[in-house]
Amino acid sequence: MNKKILEIKDLHVHYLTDGYTVKAVNGVNLSLARGESLGLVGETGAGKTTTALGILGLVPNPPGKVIKGEIIYNNENLLRKSDAQMRKIRGREISMIFQDPMTALNPVLTVGAQIAEVIRLHEKISAGDALIRACEMMRLVGIDDVRHDEYPHQFSGGMKQRIVIAIALACNPSLLLADEPTTALDVTIQEQVLDLIEKLRRERGASLILISHDLGIVAEVCEKVAIIYAGEIVEYGTAGHIFDRRAHPYTRGLFDSIPDFSRKVHRLRPIEGMMSDPTKLPEGCFFAERCPYAFEPCRKIVPVFEPEPGHLVKCVLVEKGKAPQ
Amino acid sequence: MARFILKRLLMMILVMMGVVLLVFSMIYFSPGKPEDYILGDMATPADKQAFRVENGLDKPFIVQYFIYLKNMTKGNLGISYTTRRPAIDEILERFTVTFKISLLSIAFSIMVGIGTGVVSAVRQYSIWDNISRVLAIAGMSMPNFWLGLMLILLFSVVLGWLPASGIATWKHWILPAITVGSASTASIMRMTRSSMLEAIRQDYIRTAKAKGQKNLVIIFVHAFRNAVIPIITIIGINFGFLLGGAAVVETVFAIPGLGKLIVDGIKVKNAPVVQGGIVFAAVVMSFINLIVDVLYAYVDPRIRSQYMRPRSKRRISEPSKGDAANA
Numbered sequence: 181m182n183k184k185i186l187e188i189k190d191l192h193v194h195y196l197t198d199g200y201t202v203k204a205v206n207g208v209n210l211s212l213a214r215g216e217s218l219g220l221v222g223e224t225g226a227g228k229t230t231t232a233l234g235i236l237g238l239v240p241n242p243p244g245k246v247i248k249g250e251i252i253y254n255n256e257n258l259l260r261k262s263d264a265q266m267r268k269i270r271g272r273e274i275s276m277i278f279q280d281p282m283t284a285l286n287p288v289l290t291v292g293a294q295i296a297e298v299i300r301l302h303e304k305i306s307a308g309d310a311l312i313r314a315c316e317m318m319r320l321v322g323i324d325d326v327r328h329d330e331y332p333h334q335f336s337g338g339m340k341q342r343i344v345i346a347i348a349l350a351c352n353p354s355l356l357l358a359d360e361p362t363t364a365l366d367v368t369i370q371e372q373v374l375d376l377i378e379k380l381r382r383e384r385g386a387s388l389i390l391i392s393h394d395l396g397i398v399a400e401v402c403e404k405v406a407i408i409y410a411g412e413i414v415e416y417g418t419a420g421h422i423f424d425r426r427a428h429p430y431t432r433g434l435f436d437s438i439p440d441f442s443r444k445v446h447r448l449r450p451i452e453g454m455m456s457d458p459t460k461l462p463e464g465c466f467f468a469e470r471c472p473y474a475f476e477p478c479r480k481i482v483p484v485f486e487p488e489p490g491h492l493v494k495c496v497l498v499e500k501g502k503a504p505q
Numbered sequence: 506m507a508r509f510i511l512k513r514l515l516m517m518i519l520v521m522m523g524v525v526l527l528v529f530s531m532i533y534f535s536p537g538k539p540e541d542y543i544l545g546d547m548a549t550p551a552d553k554q555a556f557r558v559e560n561g562l563d564k565p566f567i568v569q570y571f572i573y574l575k576n577m578t579k580g581n582l583g584i585s586y587t588t589r590r591p592a593i594d595e596i597l598e599r600f601t602v603t604f605k606i607s608l609l610s611i612a613f614s615i616m617v618g619i620g621t622g623v624v625s626a627v628r629q630y631s632i633w634d635n636i637s638r639v640l641a642i643a644g645m646s647m648p649n650f651w652l653g654l655m656l657i658l659l660f661s662v663v664l665g666w667l668p669a670s671g672i673a674t675w676k677h678w679i680l681p682a683i684t685v686g687s688a689s690t691a692s693i694m695r696m697t698r699s700s701m702l703e704a705i706r707q708d709y710i711r712t713a714k715a716k717g718q719k720n721l722v723i724i725f726v727h728a729f730r731n732a733v734i735p736i737i738t739i740i741g742i743n744f745g746f747l748l749g750g751a752a753v754v755e756t757v758f759a760i761p762g763l764g765k766l767i768v769d770g771i772k773v774k775n776a777p778v779v780q781g782g783i784v785f786a787a788v789v790m791s792f793i794n795l796i797v798d799v800l801y802a803y804v805d806p807r808i809r810s811q812y813m814r815p816r817s818k819r820r821i822s823e824p825s826k827g828d829a830a831n832a
Contacts (some may be wrong), residue, residue, distance in 0.1 A: 238714055270717035283708035288730045288805060298716040331806040347716065396710075 184252075185355055185387050186235070187211040188288040191249030193230050193239055193411075200459045204230040206411035206466075208249070209484075212404070214354075217381070217388035219398030219419075222408035223433070225455060228391045229279075231408070232357045235389075236274060237266040251353070272302040275348040275376065279360040281340035285332040291343045292328030293320070294361055295350055302351045321376060338369035342376065349380055359391045368421045374401060395438060399423060406432045410456055410466035417491035429471045465495070474498055506802065509812045510795065517791045522574065525780070529532030529570055532776050539774040543586045560586065573780070582784075585770075593779035596785050597768065599750075602672060603763040607747035609678055610686030615740060618690045622697025622736075627724055629702060637694060644691030653684040653757040655755045662820045670759035681758045685751050688745035700732035707731070733804050741797035745790040750782075 193205035207225040212218050222228050233239045235257060251258040254272065267471040274493035275298075278284040285294060295314035299305060305313070321342040323335075332340055339483055341361065350355060358377060362370035373406065378401050381388050392398050396418075398405055405422040405432065409417040415428040426432055433451035456462060461470060468478040477496045485498040539562070540553040550558075557563045560583075561572060576583065582592040621637040628634055660680060661669035668677050704710070705728045713727045750764025761780055770778035802809040 236715055238711065267717040267719065270715055272717060276715045278712060280708060284712045286709040286713070286727050286731070287807060288781065289727075290806075297713075301717050318628060331810075333807050334810070344712070347712070 181465040183213050184211050185214045185216075185254060186389075187250075187252040188231070188235070189250040189252065191231065191234060191251065192247040193227070193234050194245055194247050195243045196245060196251075197243045200456045203461055204244075204411050204458060205234065206461065208408070208411065208413055210406055210413060210416070212355075212387050212389065214396075215385050215387055216404060217378075218404040218406060219392045219397060219402035220389055220406050220408055221393060221398055223393055223455060225458065226408045227411035228408055229359050229391075230411075232276065232359050232389065232391055235355075235357060236270055236276060236348075237263075237303065238270075239481065241377045267317040268302070268456070271298045271353070272351045273353055273358065274355045277341075277344055277348045277356065277358040277361045280346050280364045281337055284344050285340055287332055290329045290331055291335070292325075293300065295343065295346050298347055298350050313350065314346075316378050317350050318343070320349075321346045326430065329477055338365055338373060339448060341365060341369075341373050345373070345380070347376060349384065349386075353386055355387045355389070357391070360393070361390075362397065363392075363394075370397075377401075395423075395434060407434070410458065410461060412466060414467065414494045418445070421488070425488070425491070427487060427491075427495070427498050428467075428495045429473050430467045506799070506812050510729075510799065513795050513798070517788075517795070521784065521788065522793060525574060525577070525784055526570065527574060528780050528783045532567070532779060533557070533566055534775065535774075536773055537584055539776060542773040543775075554686050556724070556810065560584070577784075582781035585778050586775045587773060587778075592781040595778060596763065599761055599766040600748075600785065603748060603750045603755075605764060606678065606681055606751075607684055609682035610747055611689065611744045612739065614684055614686040614690040614743065618623040618693030619697050619736065623701055623724065625694070625698040626705065627700030635699075638698075640692045644687045644693075647687065649684050649687055649751070650753040650757050652687055653680070653754050657682060657757075672760055673704040675759075681760055683753060684758070684772075685747060685754050686748050689747065692739055692743060693722060693736065697732070697736050699702045699832050700735045701728060704728040704732040730804060734801060737797055737800050737804070741793050745793045747785040748789045748793070754804055 188208055190208040191205055191208040192203075195202040195204055208227070208231055210218070210220075210231075220228050220231065230239060230244070233244075233259065234246060235253075246259060250260070255271070258269070261269070285291065289297075292311055292314045295317050296310035297305070299310045299313050300307065304311075311328065315328050318325040319326060323339060323342055323346075326491060327334070332343070335343065341364075345361075356377075361377060364371050364372060376395060377388070387403070390401055390456060403419055405415075405417065405419055407415050407422065407428065409430050415422065415426065415431045422431065426435065430451070433449075436449040437451065439448060451470055452472075456466055456469060462479075463481075464479040465471070465474070465482045468474040471478065475496075480496055482496055484492050484494045486492055487498050537786045538553075539560075540548065540556040544552055544556060554563075562571060564572070573583070580593060582596065584590070585592050585595055587671060588595065593701075621633075621640075621667045625634040625637050657669045657680065667680055668674070669680075671677050701724075705724070707728075709731075710727055718727070750762050750767060752762075752764030752768040754760075755762040755765040756768075763786065767779055767782040769775075770782065802812055
């Protein structure tokens with residue numbers, strides 16, 4: 181069997197609205213090995229969530245549309261699958277943890293029923309047995325299962341996110357997509373939830389794509405890191421590559437905007453400017469407008485360079501060996 | 506829940522006293538005397554005085570009001586001036602007819618309104634959505650007596666499929682039910698559409714999709730159950746309205762309903778019938794509101810938890826020790 185569980189090749193997703201085309205994802209290339217965890221890092225609007233929804237075939241359509249590309253999951257292109265085939269994959273093979281647990285659960289159904297739902301969809305099992313399994317899942321995520329017949333409004337935010345995790349893991353998926361799973365939570369709860377996801381994932385041997393804008397969280401959990409900017413992966417590599425030998429000016433900018441308590445810095449250094457309007461992206465490197473090192477070749481199509489094995493950078497500076505250190 | 510219902514029933518008594526006071530004074534203080542209408546031009550002053558004494562109209566306003574309230578508690582709404590029968594009997598007789606029409610109308614409205622509303626929302630901006638939105642606006646803006654006449658023209662006169670008036674067979678009920686129900690169909694459809702549109706954009710719908718759930722189940726189990734509260738409200742309001750009787754449509758189709766009874770009563774200041782009819786309609790409306798509120802609690806656990814103490818916890822399987830992983 182292929183070592184790679186997921187490979188995304190040149191994925192383009194656009195949102196078509198009233199004469200505008202919002203280019204949300206523009207040629208994303210990613211690969212993920214079985215059991216591996218990948219952090220997908222980028223700012224708001226960079227196309228992180230759209231990429232994840234693209235994998236599940238859930239890009240809202242209309243207005244969203246996958247323009248081209250391939251999403252190879254277990255040697256099969258998910259983009260060629262019918263909706264019925266995708267329904268068998270969603271929740272069972274690939275499942276997703278959403279950003280906002282407050283709204284991700286249906287307010288009129290009991291949490292037990294919501295966990296049992298996904299189990300019944302994918303396994304031939306009676307309603308009673310599915311509920312028993314749902315209760316097991318609740319215990320697994322650290323919630324007393326006597327609460328299975330309670331409704332989402334009776335739980336706190338962190339508890340709700342545990343329920344969402346229970347739903348996502350109930351059918352032992354091979355690939356877990358976690359879309360900013362801790363962003364909506366208290367800092368005190370973030371750590372617990374993150375540990376829970378990581379622990380259960382490892383126990384079950386699932387691969388993980390962790391979407392985040394928080395490099396700290398990614399550093400904690402992920403072996404591989406992909407930095408996404410304006411719908412494009414600008415740098416990809418192991419956590420070591422990204423955290424120690426980052427090469428792309430955007431990645432460097434991200435790290436500069438993290439407070440570093442070992443150094444005395446008066447103010448953080450944010451990346452100047454705003455991300456390019458996704459309805460009119462520039463030619464060449466999308467980051468050139470904001471890049472302090474931009475020069476003429478950046479206006480042309482930028483190829484991907486590999487300064488060391490497995491470390492991919494989409495920046496001309498890398499080729500010339502001029503990458504800022 | 507039982508306590509809530511009991512409280513609401515007690516409140517209803519107060520509401521009824523208010524309604525009676527309002528209706529009673531409106532009729533009492535409006536110009537014209539019933540004896541003039543009922544007894545005709547030839548009646549002598551003595552006849553008129555006798556009529557006033559017989560019907561208790563010679564007593565002061567406040568005394569009449571309390572006598573009426575006292576009789577009401579015994580189910581006595583007075584004697585109709587025109588037919589000399591108990592008003593309550595006349596009202597109940599007419600109400601059965603109105604109730605039948607209202608039930609048919611509301612059933613028609615619910616089926617058509619919710620059906621088209623859901624389709625409209627799920628296929629927003631499609632041809633079906635556009636057609637049903639235009640029809641809904643037409644349904645709400647058309648005067649229903651006019652719609653009734655047009656339906657009679659088409660189905661009775663031109664096509665000859667359905668009878669134009671009366672209530673002899675089941676066929677007689679179809680046109681009035683559609684006519685009376687057209688406005689409520691339109692408002693139920695519009696409410697269903699907007700409420701469903703909101704629901705299907707919620708995050709939990711995406712969660713259900715990510716589970717691999719089928720679209721039909723997502724629409725009817727996940728979205729509709731969340732969208733149903735405002736729809737129930739609008740159904741309740743419309744049903745209450747219909748039960749008050751639709752005087753104009755009843756006239757068009759020559760149906761002996763509550764609305765026609767009240768309007769005919771007003772013409773001759775037949776106070777027992779008019780007061781009784783309106784109070785009766787108000788009672789029915791209050792009951793429907795109560796049912797609507799109970800239904801809210803039934804469909805939405807967040808509302809239910811305001812009225813009910815939490816159920817006793819029930820464990821469905823023994824937890825295996827050491828499994829309670831808390832990271």
